[in-house]
Amino acid sequence: MFIGHFTEEPWQVPDWPDEWGTGIHKVSNAEYDPYRAANLYNRYLDEKIYAEEVGFDGLMVNEHHSAPFCMNGVANVQASILARITTKVKILLLGNILPIHDDPLWLAEQLAMIDVISRGRLIPGIVRGSGGESISHNIPPHYNRERFEEAHDFLIKTWTTPGPFRWEGKHFHYRYVNPWAVPYHKPHPPIWVPGTSSRETVEWCARHRYPYVMLSTQLELTREMFKIYYETAEEEGYQAGPQHMGYMFFVHVEETKAKAMEVGRTLTQGVRSPFDPGVQRPIPWIMSPPGLNSRKAVALRRQMTAPDATGKTRAGALASFEDQVATKGMIVGTPEQCVEDIRYIMDYLRPGIIIFRTGDGAMDHESQMRTLKLMGEEVLPAMRDIAKELGLPGPYEVDPATNEPVEALAS
Amino acid sequence: MTDTSATFTEETLDIAGISLQLRRGGSGDPLLVLHGELGVPDWLEAHELLAQHYSVCVPSLPGFGTSSFPDWLMSVRDLSAWVNWFVRECGLPTPLNVVGFSMGGWIAAELATTNHALFSKMVLVGAAGLKPREGEIWDYFLNSAKDAFQRSFHDHESAQYLKYYGKDWTPDEAEQVETNREAAIRYLWRPYMHSVTLPDLLPAIATPTLLVWGRQDGIVPISSCEIYEDSVANAQVAVIEDCGHMPEMEKPEEFAKTVLKFLKG
Numbered sequence: 001m002f003i004g005h006f007t008e009e010p011w012q013v014p015d016w017p018d019e020w021g022t023g024i025h026k027v028s029n030a031e032y033d034p035y036r037a038a039n040l041y042n043r044y045l046d047e048k049i050y051a052e053e054v055g056f057d058g059l060m061v062n063e064h065h066s067a068p069f070c071m072n073g074v075a076n077v078q079a080s081i082l083a084r085i086t087t088k089v090k091i092l093l094l095g096n097i098l099p100i101h102d103d104p105l106w107l108a109e110q111l112a113m114i115d116v117i118s119r120g121r122l123i124p125g126i127v128r129g130s131g132g133e134s135i136s137h138n139i140p141p142h143y144n145r146e147r148f149e150e151a152h153d154f155l156i157k158t159w160t161t162p163g164p165f166r167w168e169g170k171h172f173h174y175r176y177v178n179p180w181a182v183p184y185h186k187p188h189p190p191i192w193v194p195g196t197s198s199r200e201t202v203e204w205c206a207r208h209r210y211p212y213v214m215l216s217t218q219l220e221l222t223r224e225m226f227k228i229y230y231e232t233a234e235e236e237g238y239q240a241g242p243q244h245m246g247y248m249f250f251v252h253v254e255e256t257k258a259k260a261m262e263v264g265r266t267l268t269q270g271v272r273s274p275f276d277p278g279v280q281r282p283i284p285w286i287m288s289p290p291g292l293n294s295r296k297a298v299a300l301r302r303q304m305t306a307p308d309a310t311g312k313t314r315a316g317a318l319a320s321f322e323d324q325v326a327t328k329g330m331i332v333g334t335p336e337q338c339v340e341d342i343r344y345i346m347d348y349l350r351p352g353i354i355i356f357r358t359g360d361g362a363m364d365h366e367s368q369m370r371t372l373k374l375m376g377e378e379v380l381p382a383m384r385d386i387a388k389e390l391g392l393p394g395p396y397e398v399d400p401a402t403n404e405p406v407e408a409l410a411s
Numbered sequence: 412m413t414d415t416s417a418t419f420t421e422e423t424l425d426i427a428g429i430s431l432q433l434r435r436g437g438s439g440d441p442l443l444v445l446h447g448e449l450g451v452p453d454w455l456e457a458h459e460l461l462a463q464h465y466s467v468c469v470p471s472l473p474g475f476g477t478s479s480f481p482d483w484l485m486s487v488r489d490l491s492a493w494v495n496w497f498v499r500e501c502g503l504p505t506p507l508n509v510v511g512f513s514m515g516g517w518i519a520a521e522l523a524t525t526n527h528a529l530f531s532k533m534v535l536v537g538a539a540g541l542k543p544r545e546g547e548i549w550d551y552f553l554n555s556a557k558d559a560f561q562r563s564f565h566d567h568e569s570a571q572y573l574k575y576y577g578k579d580w581t582p583d584e585a586e587q588v589e590t591n592r593e594a595a596i597r598y599l600w601r602p603y604m605h606s607v608t609l610p611d612l613l614p615a616i617a618t619p620t621l622l623v624w625g626r627q628d629g630i631v632p633i634s635s636c637e638i639y640e641d642s643v644a645n646a647q648v649a650v651i652e653d654c655g656h657m658p659e660m661e662k663p664e665e666f667a668k669t670v671l672k673f674l675k676g
Binding site: 135138140141142284285286289290291 | 552553554555556589592593595596597600601
């Protein structure tokens with residue numbers, strides 16, 4: 001079992017107007033206060049250091065663009081810092097938005113350096129990104145998937161083939177690929193891919209045997225997506241297992257249920273991610289510009305995320321905090337209660353990767369530190385026992401690329 | 412409104428490497444119509460008025476309407492090359508007259524810079540292709556499809572706005588709008604709606620040219636018209652008052668009269 005920590009690292013101010021919502025492509029960066037930002041960045045880094053100390057296996061970092069709900073505009077900056085200020089935890093990027101890079105060679109070298117400085121602790125996950133990312137970097141949305149796939153192939157070749165070589169693709173062209181830095185981890189750092197409800201992505205992922213991490217999605221939908229992974233793996237001639245399946249969900253732990261509910265509620269307050277349950281979706285033609293997703297994919301997603309018979313949507317609609325707690329979309333309670341709910345999830349989904357989304361929304365630093373302490377003392381050890389009992393190896397126990405056991409967890 | 416019910420044909424042809432949706436009507440010398448980035452929804456009143464004097468040919472450009480969309484088409488210059496191919500394969504005698512709207516005007520201008528023998532006369536209507544001297548080309552992709560049509564018309568009570576755009580779309584209509592946006596985004600994404608090299612090529616144009624602009628064009632600022640006027644030798648200008656980006660739909664009679672006067676003159 002691999003247990004990761006994640007916060008979206010939202011902008012926090014006491015007086016964020018409701019009508020600004022997630023802020024994505026809506027609020028001017030005139031609102032960005034560098035002094036406040038300095039405190040927040042350093043706070044989030046402090047929390048990550050502590051998450052390593054209490055026993056998390058991985059620190060997940062992501063990025064979004066023109067997006068106050070995620071202060072990380074450049075995930076690799078934070079990953080670089082973590083490479084130096086942490087010692088054993090994996091640095092999980094979920095991930096670099098491949099299509100928006102016009103120069104993936106630069107990206108390949110950045111990631112190689114982070115992997116080397118961290119002595120092989122980098123997991124350079126990759127994503128296609130929503131339309132907003134393409135808009136912000138003026139990258140053609142209609143070539144998103146082509147650029148994702150070509151950049152992926154280019155990264156892998158750059159990391160595994162001695163240079164110099166030439167690359168003449170459709171979207172990327174190089175006459176001299178020979179970055180001095182190459183990755184520490186051989187044959188190349190492990191790639192993971194996050195998902196929400198794109199069938200094309202889960203199939204692509206399964207074809208590459210990359211661990212697939214569902215992000216804050218409803219349980220049943222998550223299981224369906226895992227099923228697609230298992231079926232695709234079978235078509236590819238291998239047996240998928242827990243080492244290929246990841247799931248991220250909100251967790252907040254306190255000494256009492258009442259306190260957990262009171263403080264946990266702040267996860268759903270403040271500057272929220274537009275991808276989370278309970279959040280109004282931002283401008284559709286920006287999030288999904290023409291051609292970003294194939295018509296087939298759009299239709300499939302609509303089908304996958306359609307409301308059920310009771311009218312509840314499955315990929316995250318305007319669910320209340322109470323609803324999300326009740327449906328185990330958010331795990332909030334005492335350590336014992338949380339372990340019980342998490343056991344249910346582990347049994348239901350059989351993931352080898354679990355990522356706690358915590359310290360998010362409007363939550364303050366003290367609450368995050370308090371919950372991290374309880375997680376480390378009580379929740380994580382219990383989960384490791386449950387994982388053994390249920391047979392849920394993570395990707396550092398069973399290699400997703402080969403299904404062979406991995407010798408040592410530590411680098 | 413002119414009756415357009417039985418005066419044109421619509422067919423699907425395998426031509427110039429694609430499956431092409433083609434509307435044609437009228438008789439006489441050919442007149443090629445190159446639609447804009449929002450596609451063309453129908454055989455329009457303006458087409459009919461022009462078809463009373465010319466054999467009007469309105470292809471749905473690759474990716475628009477029901478025309479297929481090969482991967483190789485990645486830019487307006489590619490699209491210009493395709494139009495040249497289409498004209499030859501379609502057997503249209505050259506030189507021929509052309510009317511290009513917005514993106515279609517840009518295509519016509521590109522072609523006229525490279526082939527002096529293709530067009531006899533050229534009408535550019537609210538033509539894209541240049542970075543305006545003042546203002547910016549309105550961004551279709553930071554706005555909804557509905558907003559785009561609203562922005563394209565000055566008068567939201569005009570008959571064709573109400574007929575095609577200022578209403579609830581059927582699922583098929585909405586689907587078609589999205590198809591056209593997917594085509595437009597591939598041709599126009601960056602540099603947005605303009606070429607960085609076209610301005611320097613415009614003086615190469617020898618084709619007699621008329622520039623038609625709606626005074627209240629909310630998509631391509633009228634300052635672009637000035638660049639075309641200054642760069643294309645002897646270009647004439649006709650500004651249509653109280654009119655937006657689509658004079659052919661907002662003021663079809665005045666538009667057709669203006670175009671015919673130029674073509675016949």
